[in-house]
Amino acid sequence: MEETEVPARSQHDMAGQIQAMMEGMRGGKKEGDTINTRHILFVVSGAFAHLDKIVGRRLKESSIGFAAGTQDEVEGGRILEHARTPDFIKFGFEPEFIGRLPVRVVCHPLSVDDLEQILKTSEGSIIRQYKQSFAAYGIDTKFKDNGLRRIAELAIDEETGARGLMTVCEKVFRDLKFELPSSRVKEFAVDDALVDDPQAALQTLLDNAPEQEAAEVNDTLKQFADAFSEQHGLVISFTADARRRLASLAGESSLSVYDFCKAHFRDLHFGLKLISGNTGTTEFELDESFAKDPDSALSERVVASYKSKKS
Known part of the structure; x- marks a missing residue:
């Protein structure tokens, strides 16, 4: 781009207009700040999808007689080497802009x-x-060669160069990113089967997720109880039967015990606070009935607390 002086701020920039107004109020008109482009290299790059068709049509229209062989020579990946300024203008560039980009590389x-x-x-x-990203949740991810190859093959179909890799990976890993962190899956391999059908692979991973050990379940439930106590000011604990039932239910849901409890007991604090208000109790032991049906068990406890309050 040729050397020129360009304003540092756009004339449509609100901050620039306010600054100019304040300077005018101080007295006199001050020249705006400018930038000299002499030592600045401007690089404009992109995929320019379908520009080759515009160039091809022009070459085809101009190829007559002995020049008819030109079209065959430039077909394929080399056709863009014959792009001219009118082709870029037809593509959508302003003449004033494309005229300031004299060097073009394919x-x-x-x-x-x-x-x-x-x-x-x-x-x-x-x-x-x-x-x-997966390692942050304790999940080890192994990429196999056939999986990487399949991602590359699908990215070619996007026709956006290396950007296609991001598009394909987002499609493949979108659901995995949301589902696996809250599951018991600790590792998985990315092969061509997963890339071709990520939904089926995800379901297989969840179905085959390992069960949590009893000691791990107990630690997880203690963490949940501590978090519940800190958030709501009520102390809860679980009987042995309740711990076993919660572990079983969590396994059936493919969720970790902690995430299952968060969903299973999402309304627990409302009922326990009512009971606490009626009885003054702040410590509760939850038995198997709470694991099976927390709403029914909690309702019975609330009713009992009101009866004891009246008596």
């Missing part, structure tokens, strides 16, 4: 092998980002 499309190498070796690879 990058050839990435192949499946290129995209696979980007996944494996590039700095800040999206694969590493997903591994770190």
